[in-house]
Amino acid sequence: MRCGRLDRVHPLRRPLVVLPLAVALAGYAWWASGLRPFTRASLAATMLGGAVSIVVGMGGPPAGRSPQGGVAGAGHAAWAALFLLLAAWELIFFLQQPRADHPTLSSLANAVLAERPARSLAFALWLVLGACLARR
Secondary structure, eight states: OOOSOOSSOOGGGSHHHHHHHHHHHHHHHHHHHTSOTTSHHHHHHHHHHHHHHHHHHHTSOOOOOOOOOSSTTHHHHHHHHHHHHHHHHHHHHHHSSSGGGSOOHHHHHHHHTOSHHHHHHHHHHHHHHHHHHHTO
């Protein structure tokens, strides 16, 4: 898991740890993605995976940061603008008819994540992203 430049080798980057961790992550993602949606079991699997991801991410040294140029908070403004754009897309297309001609982001995601391998991959990537974000 590479989230940024490391000043020292993170314990999870050692070769004897990476492969078993990757296998465990893939197995957990496959198992969790096979659970029936909107059940207590799927909620528990998602929350447990997210919590472990955060703990793993917080376990090492923080990711190296490069000097930022420009206006302070410009990155936050860009993320906020992207979030607002996506929220506006979802709302505008949700209100349009017929639905087949105006797909929302969630309906597009449902089509992509219809098959279990795609759901498993998305779940594993979500866990890795959570660990990377926890390092900041």
